[in-house]
Amino acid sequence: MPERAAPFGISYYTLILIGYLLDVRWGIVAQPQKNPCKLLTFAGYFPHMTSGPFTRYREVEHVLFSGTTWSLRQTQFAIQRLLWGLFKKLVVAERLAVMVSTIYDQKPQPLEEEPYVGLVVVMGAFLYVGQVYMDFSGCMDIVIGTSQMLGIPLAENFCRPFTSTSVSEIWRRWHMTLGFWLKDYLLYPALKSELFARVRKFCKKRGVNRQQNRYRHIWGYV
Numbered sequence: 001m002p003e004r005a006a007p008f009g010i011s012y013y014t015l016i017l018i019g020y021l022l023d024v025r026w027g028i029v030a031q032p033q034k035n036p037c038k039l040l041t042f043a044g045y046f047p048h049m050t051s052g053p054f055t056r057y058r059e060v061e062h063v064l065f066s067g068t069t070w071s072l073r074q075t076q077f078a079i080q081r082l083l084w085g086l087f088k089k090l091v092v093a094e095r096l097a098v099m100v101s102t103i104y105d106q107k108p109q110p111l112e113e114e115p116y117v118g119l120v121v122v123m124g125a126f127l128y129v130g131q132v133y134m135d136f137s138g139c140m141d142i143v144i145g146t147s148q149m150l151g152i153p154l155a156e157n158f159c160r161p162f163t164s165t166s167v168s169e170i171w172r173r174w175h176m177t178l179g180f181w182l183k184d185y186l187l188y189p190a191l192k193s194e195l196f197a198r199v200r201k202f203c204k205k206r207g208v209n210r211q212q213n214r215y216r217h218i219w220g221y222v
Contacts, residue, residue: 012052013043015181020057022185029057038065047147051139053157053177060152068151078148085141088134096131100124133162136175 020042023029033039042064048055103124140158147154161173172179 012049012054016054016056017043019054019181019185022189023057033057033061041065045147045152047143047150048154051136051143051157052175053140053143053155054181055154055177059155063152070151074151075149078145080145081141082145082149085138085143085145087138088141089138093131093134093138096127096134100128100131103127 020029020039024032033042042055042057042060045055045060045064103120137158140156144154144156155177157175157177159173159176161170164170164173
């Protein structure tokens, strides 16, 4: 059977709308949008539908529906960022992809040795990291530059992750708005929920009461 094609950008506008509904329920959005066309315009704003960032309604409501003032300086900067993003994605990332594909996609015939081994394979791994970095960074420059040309600023989503001083900081700088979304709408609410408190209390009792074993005590408190 042929696979069904998923709607374009479904993961992005689904999470964006979930965040909007939660903001309304928690009172973060004071005045919910009653115009369905405007709500769909917010969720389906085309620059961020393929790669993010995950935009929040309260951050773009004013500029999206109230209009913005045109600025020559801002437009020049937006075009510069757009062109820089196209260069990173279409020139650098695509050329790196060719080299990575040459190293890893070669399938030897039976009884033949691998064409690339050792240091070349290690170098291919670094090239692949560079490819992913330039691809995503270029996408973000294209998205934010395009939106700035329209007078609508979007949140930064990529902040030099390889200059981080720890692994956790790398993930905080890579697809930042997704991390903020998971933290604000999934992790923190789950930690504050009554269900989580009950599960934690149950695990604690099970760990303490089930045999006098220090490892079970640790498991229960964790």
